[in-house]
Amino acid sequence: MFGNSEMIVIVVVVLALVFLGVHIAVALxxxxxxxxxxxxxxIEVVRTFVANTAYEALRDYVFAVIPLFMLMGDLLAKCGAARDLYALGHRLSRWLPAQLAVATIVSNALFGFVTGVSIAAAAAFSRIAFPEMRRYGYQRPFALGCIAGSACLGMLIPPSVLMIVWAVLTEVSIGKLFLAGVIPGLIAAGGMIVFVVVAAAINPSLTGSGRKAKSGAAAMREGDAPSGLPHDEPLGPMLRSTGLVVLLVAGVLGSIWFGLCTPTEGAGVGAVGALVLALIKGLRPREIREVVLDVGRTSGPLLLLLFCAQLYSRVLSMTGFTEVAKTALLDTGLGPWGILTVMVLIWLVLGCLIDSISIILLTVPIFAPIATHLGFDPLAFAIMGIIAIETGLLTPPFGILVFTVKAAVPDRGVALAEIFRGAMPYWGVLLAVVVLLAIFPQLATWLPSL
Incomplete structure (x- = not known):
């Protein structure tokens, strides 16, 4: 058994390495x-332990799920799924105040079912939705906040990379965790839609009410690049295009949820289906090759991260650090709600500084056993954690999603403060969903229990 000083050393070392800029996998x-x-x-025992853990981890079938789902998402995104979703949302929400903001939120929610990566959604809709909103006179902070805030839905709505990573670390069912995220994700999306509609009704100037849309040339003169949306395209082709994507994603997730196939098999079928759709929509072989290479470059380091995280988690368990941390938190007398609040605050702070997957790898091996001991349902706690971590990506001064939007928007004059200011209401909506889940865990557990 470790002494307290050695336990502190292994935690301090990993945090120091991460904040010094060492890659999270290397640090772990x-x-x-x-x-x-x-x-x-x-040292020979160390070598044997690392080799055995690597063999056991990397031969696990679940490691194929991440690259296959990423391949499915990237193929659909590359062939114009995000653009089609937004164009359709725009056409169908014209009767609502803040119709473009509503279309952005709905499209982000649906896009979450395709990609499962919030940063990808933020980058895509910064280029698609922002120019369109500016063209209709939307105020910049309102438009930017809508894009950054609703991008968080990408990690909450399945298939989510964060959910897969969490499931691997805690050994919960990926299919059940996917199901657990559906209702909270829809509640979060609904809360965001209510906010933009109410805000537009109270202050119509936020959405440029009464102003005519600027022409493409005028938009370019004012620094807002044209979005390239098919404004005059017939509704039929957009419905067919979007319907095929929704049908594919619903088929893949449904087959996993109803036990017709494993997550790996479902992801494989989804990747093949996405390839067929991409070819139908005219994606060229060279572009497909680029997508496959991009997925390899992204998923390779992620799989290494997961192996190192499992190694680190085992060491924490062997050294007794998890038990010591649990005892220390319980001895504070804060109670389950107080300890949950501390965990959420830690996630918010870390979300300002490092990416979501790194936060999960660092904290979940410690927090998950404590939450189980306190009586929190593992599925509900996982969704609470994922939402809190995603909320941290909007938190000043270093919210990563905000920096992604800043880098992706066509308007170079956008300031980070504008995005942070516009994203704060969405930050509040996400935290409200965390509180709802803590009070009513059935929101996450009802679907998986059916």
Whole structure:
């Protein structure tokens, strides 16, 4: 058993390495190896332990799920799914105040069913939705906040990369975790829609009410690049295009949820189906090759991250750190709600500084056992954690989603403060969903229990 000083060392070392800029996988791997060496003092035991963990982790079938779902999402996104979703949402929401903001939120929610990556959604809709909203006179902070805030839905609505990573670390069912995110995701999307509609009704100037849409040339003169939306395209082709995407995603997720196939098999079918759709929509072989290479470049390091996280999690368990952390939190007398609040605050702070997957890898091996001991349902706690972590990506001063939007918008004059200011209401909506889940965990557990 470790002494307290050694336990502190392995936590301090990993945090120091991360904040010094060392890659999270390297930091976790070094710290895990250091922890084993401090326990046994034999480098050969360290080598054997690392090799065995790597073999057991990387031969697990679940490691194929991430690259296959990413391939499905990237193929659909590359062939214009995001653009079609937004154009359709625009056409169908014309009767609502803040119709373009509503279309952005709905499109982000549907796009979440395609990609499962919030940063990808933020980058895509910064280029598609922002120019269109500016063309109709939307105020910049309102438009930018809508894009950044609703992009968080990408990680909450399945298939989500964060859900897969969480499931791997905690050994919960990926299919059940996917189901657990559906109702909270729809509630979050509904809350965002209510906000933009009410805000537009109270203050019509937010959406340029009464102003005519600027022409493409005028938009370009004012720094807002044209969106390229098919304003005059017939509704039929847009419905067919979007319907095929929705049908594919519903078929893949439904087959997993109803037990017709494993997550890996479902992801494989989805990737093949997305390839067929991409070819139908005219994606060229060179572009398909680029998508496959991009997925490999993204998923390769992610799989290494997962292996190092499992290694680190095992070391934490062997050293007794998880038990010590649980005892320390319980001894504070804060109670379950107080401890949950501390965890959410830690996630919010970390969300300002590092990416979502790194936060999960660092905290979930410690927090999940504590939450289970406190009586929180594992599925409800997972969704609460994912929402809180995504909320951290909107938190000043270093919210990563905000920086993504800043880098992707065509208007170079956009300031970070504008995006942060516009995103704060969405930050509040997401935290409200966390509170709802804490009070009513059935929102996350009802569908998986059917």
């Amino acid at each position: 791997g070094i710290t895990a190896a250091l922890g084993i060496w401090l326990m046994v003092g034999d």
